[in-house]
Amino acid sequence: MAIEIHLPDIGTDSTDVTEILVNIGDTIEMDTPIIGVESDKAAMDVPSPKAGTVKEIKIAVGDSISTGTLLLLLDPADDEAIATEADTAEGKQKPAEPVIVLREVSLPDIGTDEVNVTDILVAVGDVIAQEQPIISVEGDKAAMEVPSPHKGKVVETKVSIGDSVSTGAPLIVLEVTEQPDIATPSAPVATPPVARAPVQQQVHQSVGRENSFVENQEYAHASPSVRRVAREFGVNLAKVRGSARKGRILKEDVQNYVKEALRVVESSGGGDPLGLLPWPEVDFHQFGDTEEQKLTKIKKLTGANLHRNWVRIPHVTQWDEADVSELESLRKKLNKTEAEKESGIKFTMLVFVMKAVATALQELPQMNSSLSVDEKTIVLKKYVNIGIAVDTPNGLVVPVVRNVHEKDCLALIQDLRELSSKARNGKLTKNEMTGGTFTISSLGGLGGTAFTPIINAPEAAILGLSRADKKPVWNGEAFEPRLMLPLSLSYDHRLIDGAEGVRFLNSLKESLKVVKEELQTL
The missing domain is CATH 4.10.320.10 (E3-binding domain)
Structure with missing residues (x-):
């Protein structure tokens, strides 16, 4: 009888199949990786809980699967077949009594080699639910909470705040109540043992050929x-x-x-892979007093990403100005009203720009796209998720506001308030920092007239905002003072040409007028 192999609970609702690691006819051991999957939280391999020969594969690369999805069918290894026959001969068994066992919860693969424990969210004696967060960690990429794969009672914690842990490290021990599938047979079935082929022989039969050199990395x-x-x-x-x-x-x-x-x-004396001269090593102390400060993990990661994006993406930056005189007057009027109501709501120019950007992105979907890794396909997204660059004590982070095109200004104010607070307190989860389709970097509160924002790959563009300033603008008859908001749009020239860049900025300025009209109805 074939054994069904299902997707276990890997801590996420849905995940995508990125690889099939076995073929029909392969003989595999227990814990042999059978598929690769990738979700919002992490990428990982899924091992087989049984040994046997692959009879049928039920999924394909690109499929979206969830806990319990049938992955493949195995013809059982010899000892598995013996056990199956024994169960059949014994007949239907009585359900066994629930048993209490100790389960050690380990750190799953969260897509980084090492993370630091920043908070312990449970204590000894707590009764927790499945998927309840148990610890908070911070790595090079993000801060996140780690959920428990089981429900039960905490009997021991294995880590402390400040510990550095990696995949597989024990976190807590749970007392779990389990219901066995069947009771242990009262008498074992007497079946002569069957000799199994050595693992090396099975592997040899499974491979059957030399590792061939592939030209395509796919x-x-x-x-x-x-x-x-x-x-x-x-x-x-x-x-x-x-x-x-x-x-x-x-x-x-x-x-x-x-x-x-x-x-x-x-x-070969080439300096580095890019053919650049090596970075100069200078003893700065010889010129005066110095102080060294270690870069935070966020700054190190941000620096590496920015360098990669600047080197690999052909940037073009378009500068323009938007007349926000009436919009600013309306913003002040709305904030005065909200202050009188003591609602805590505060309208900002950034929120207005987010709404306008969402409209412009839907009008010009090329700006809301990504280039595939092999640079052969353009991915046009039907949703608008806008990343907002936030300056924190540990460095720059970019939380993502999802579905901006479906939200009004009040909802965006609430989202920004929550995400900004989490960012400054280092509480952002990986899910809150991924999935962006466009980024806005606002320096208007600090100053400046223009800058060149670096695109946040794999997005196609980024908008920079500088401080709005009064300028004389010709109205056809005379110059009049108008409040002008500087706009700095950087875009990937492989996807977007200059004309499209100008059209986007023009659309953005027109959309700001629509935002003003909508706000007047509040």
């Missing part, structure tokens, strides 16, 4: 986490030899490839 045998590392280093996986089973590429293989590439470049 066909390289690597997990999503390894592919992510390769993308960060800019490595074509087709050029990396895998050291694992079936020629599978490990993270160490990519790291060794990068080290060797750097060694070759250095030995």
Whole structure:
């Protein structure tokens, strides 16, 4: 009888299949990775809980699956078949009594090698629900809460605030009540043991050929986490030899490839892979007193991302100004009314611009697109999620306001207030920092007249706002003072040409007039 292998609970409602790691006819061991999946929270491999031979694969790359989805059918290994026959011969068993067991909850794969524990959200003696957050962690990419995969009573905590932990590290111990599927048979079925082939022989039969060198990295045998590392280093996986089973590429293989590439470049006197001169090493202390401060994790990650985006994306920046004289007068009037009502609501120019940007993005969808990794496909998004750059004590972060095109100004005010507070307190989750389609960086509260914002890949554009200022504007008969808001639009020239950039800014300015008309009805 074939064994059904289902997707276990991996801590997310839905996940996408990125790889099928086995083929029909493969003989696999227990815990052999069978598929790669990627969700909003992390990318990971899903192991098989059983050994056997792959009989049928029920899913395909690109499928969206959830807990319990049937993945594949296995013909059981010899000992599994014996157990199945024994169960059949014994007949239907009585349900066993619930048992109390101790379950150790470990840190799942959250897409980063190491994170720091920032908060313990449960205590010994607490009774918690499945998916209830148990600890908060902060890594290079984001701060997030880790949920429990089980419900039960906390009997021990294994970590402390400030600990550095990695995937698989024990976090807590739970006392869990479980209901076994069947009772233990009263008498074992006497079946002679069947000799199993050595693992090495099974692997040999499964592979059956040498690891072939692939020219297209799409066909390289690597997990999503390894592919992510390769993308960060800019490595074509087709050029990396895998050291694992079936020629599978490990993270160490990519790291060794990068080290060797750097060694070759250095030995040839090329400076670095981009052909640049090495960074100058200067003893600054010889010129006077100095102080060294370590970069925060957020600053290190932001710096690496900004450097990559600036080098790899052909930026064009378009500057313009929007007349916001009437809009600013209306904003002050609305805030005065809200202050009298003591509602706590405060209208800002940023909220008005967000509404206008959402309208302009729907009129010009190319600005709301992304270029595929192989640079052969444009992805046009039907939704508008706007990232807002927030300056925090630890560095720049970009929380994302979702579905801006469906919300009014009051809803956006509430979203911005919550996200900004979380950002400054280091409480943003990974989900609140992903999924953006366009970014706004506002420096109007600080000053300046214009700047060149760097695109937040894989988005196509970013809008910078500087301080609005009174300027003389010709009205056809005379100059009159008008409040002008500087706009700095950077866009990916591979996706957007100059004419489209100008059209977007023109659409944005017209949309601000519509926002003003809508606000007048409040």
